[in-house]
Amino acid sequence: MKQLFTLLLLTAGLFARSTPTKPEPAALQAFEATYGKQTPAAWTCTAAGCQVQFELKGQTITAVYTPTGKLRWYKKHIYSTELPVFLQMSIKKHLAGYWISDVVEQSGKEGTTYTVTLENASGKAIMTAKGNQWRAVKAVAKV
Numbered sequence: 001m002k003q004l005f006t007l008l009l010l011t012a013g014l015f016a017r018s019t020p021t022k023p024e025p026a027a028l029q030a031f032e033a034t035y036g037k038q039t040p041a042a043w044t045c046t047a048a049g050c051q052v053q054f055e056l057k058g059q060t061i062t063a064v065y066t067p068t069g070k071l072r073w074y075k076k077h078i079y080s081t082e083l084p085v086f087l088q089m090s091i092k093k094h095l096a097g098y099w100i101s102d103v104v105e106q107s108g109k110e111g112t113t114y115t116v117t118l119e120n121a122s123g124k125a126i127m128t129a130k131g132n133q134w135r136a137v138k139a140v141a142k143v
Helices: 002-017 025-035 085-094
Strands: 041-046 049-056 059-065 071-077 099-108 111-119 123-130 134-141
Touching: 025 041, 025 049, 025 059, 085 111, 085 134
Parallel strands: none
Antiparallel strands: 041 049, 049 059, 059 071, 071 099, 099 111, 111 123, 123 134
16 A cells, blocks of 8 residues: 555656646546536646546546546546456455455556555565456565
8 A cells, every 4th residue: 555655646746846737628628527517626737638636426536638638547446346356256266365455446548457455464465457367566575
């Protein structure tokens, strides 16, 4: 969870260092068409695009739009029970003895990627899945 939080802070820091501007009209229009004009949102825009963070039904979502208003990707935390069934079964089968401490879903035009943080008494493992197979990203021993 710390790694994901650090990644989110670094991403936010990159956007924060650039000169913030109002959202591009096309990006704002695309966002409002999907989530409504009443959805409170925090925007940070650069020449490359606009990042928006908002809350929907109690869930924080981060999305990135191009200046022309196309959604590049969105990211949100989900419950492990919201993972596709074949990914849930794979984790239960191969990683017994670990518990899931964090799950992030990121979707874009390349598809959906899931990042799972698993922990046990001696360590932590971060895995990603795109499609139906998990891939180890990082393992850290607890001190």
